[in-house]
Amino acid sequence: MSIKYAILGLLSYKPLTGYDLKKIIQDSTFMHWSGNNNQIYKALLELNNKGFVTNEVYHQDSSPSKKVYTITASGLDQLKKWSQLEPEPFEIKNMFLVQLAWGDLLSDSELEALLNQYEKAVKGQFFMEEAKAKRGFFKTGRTPRETAIWQLIHENLLMGYETELAWAKKAKAQLVIGK
Amino acid sequence: MSIKYAILGLLSYKPLTGYDLKKIIQDSTFMHWSGNNNQIYKALLELNNKGFVTNEVYHQDSSPSKKVYTITASGLDQLKKWSQLEPEPFEIKNMFLVQLAWGDLLSDSELEALLNQYEKAVKGQFFMEEAKAKRGFFKTGRTPRETAIWQLIHENLLMGYETELAWAKKAKAQLVIGK
DNA sequence: CAAACCATGTAAGCTGTTACATGATTTC
DNA sequence: GAAATCATGTAACAGCTTACATGGTTTG
Numbered sequence: 001m002s003i004k005y006a007i008l009g010l011l012s013y014k015p016l017t018g019y020d021l022k023k024i025i026q027d028s029t030f031m032h033w034s035g036n037n038n039q040i041y042k043a044l045l046e047l048n049n050k051g052f053v054t055n056e057v058y059h060q061d062s063s064p065s066k067k068v069y070t071i072t073a074s075g076l077d078q079l080k081k082w083s084q085l086e087p088e089p090f091e092i093k094n095m096f097l098v099q100l101a102w103g104d105l106l107s108d109s110e111l112e113a114l115l116n117q118y119e120k121a122v123k124g125q126f127f128m129e130e131a132k133a134k135r136g137f138f139k140t141g142r143t144p145r146e147t148a149i150w151q152l153i154h155e156n157l158l159m160g161y162e163t164e165l166a167w168a169k170k171a172k173a174q175l176v177i178g179k
Numbered sequence: 180m181s182i183k184y185a186i187l188g189l190l191s192y193k194p195l196t197g198y199d200l201k202k203i204i205q206d207s208t209f210m211h212w213s214g215n216n217n218q219i220y221k222a223l224l225e226l227n228n229k230g231f232v233t234n235e236v237y238h239q240d241s242s243p244s245k246k247v248y249t250i251t252a253s254g255l256d257q258l259k260k261w262s263q264l265e266p267e268p269f270e271i272k273n274m275f276l277v278q279l280a281w282g283d284l285l286s287d288s289e290l291e292a293l294l295n296q297y298e299k300a301v302k303g304q305f306f307m308e309e310a311k312a313k314r315g316f317f318k319t320g321r322t323p324r325e326t327a328i329w330q331l332i333h334e335n336l337l338m339g340y341e342t343e344l345a346w347a348k349k350a351k352a353q354l355v356i357g358k
Numbered sequence: 359c360a361a362a363c364c365a366t367g368t369a370a371g372c373t374g375t376t377a378c379a380t381g382a383t384t385t386c
Numbered sequence: 387g388a389a390a391t392c393a394t395g396t397a398a399c400a401g402c403t404t405a406c407a408t409g410g411t412t413t414g
Contacts, residue, residue: 002373009281019393030276036375041395062383064393080284087297089304090273092339095180096266097209097332101317102188104325105259118266125268138280145354146283152350153276156343160271163342164335171331175324181401198365215403220367241411243365 008079011071024137112176119168126161187258190250291355298347305340
């Protein structure tokens, strides 16, 4: 799945500039793209070529000119089609598991230190997510149902972090027997 | 983190060919790389250039010749250094959440169908993981501690799937009110 | 008799990342 | 006075994927 669909989705909410899209995508955890310039401006160009979006240039005195993108009827159509596609299986890219796989090379205390570091990192991710939800784009939807959906997405992430923390606790208990 | 470290880890267990490595990596869930030829044979070349592995060619009558790679002392050193690095934060790339984010475009029954499909996909991943653990490389380690580590990695994945299923159930209960 | 397995490798292409370029305005 | 914000875009590079190439052997 491409960033183009995420952009269409965001534009279905309201017209935005490339710069706006970049900030929203970079600030969200679940829209996993980095949201760098190259990705976004290229995607907008393609979406424009396909007629899924249009743009209007606004000249400003105190800032650079900006292009505000608006979704078209055919763009909305495309978005709805994509919404109904078979969901992709989710991927967890947890490099820590690969690192841990060869952790038998380490001493008990080194292994404990590693697990503690991991726990700390996940806690950090958890708190970051809570903070993001309070200020981010996905706080209030256009309908109660959309708000509920966005709340569920937020909870999905939090549950993931909590599960990870519970697992880390278990791992420490099992692996670091003698302290 | 690069596939090179994963390869070093596997070779620390026993000498293997590129083809062996490919199968192990493709068959494991947590070593997330696709394990395609280009990745593996290129990585082995680099590891060889840096002196972390050596190889010996075996000619066979009924199959093509093979290069068996063995880790060197300096390779083991490198592996241990990497084992102690600060763990990378884990990433969840769940495209379904992006898809769901614009699910308010769908009717109740379409949304329910989408969630059901997701549930089914995750269940499939869960059973696949259980099957893999029974036959895979990471079944029994060289020490009880290593076996415990590999068991914990397996449990980490299973817990992740279970959390996802619990969440999907909750999502259905909240979003699909009238059936 | 087709498909899959064994085994190594290369080529072309797509995606994504970091960094560069510009330049006024606002905040620390 | 340095750094961040606004705003668009390009260039170079790194990583990863799909497909190609070869060819004997085994399984269905």
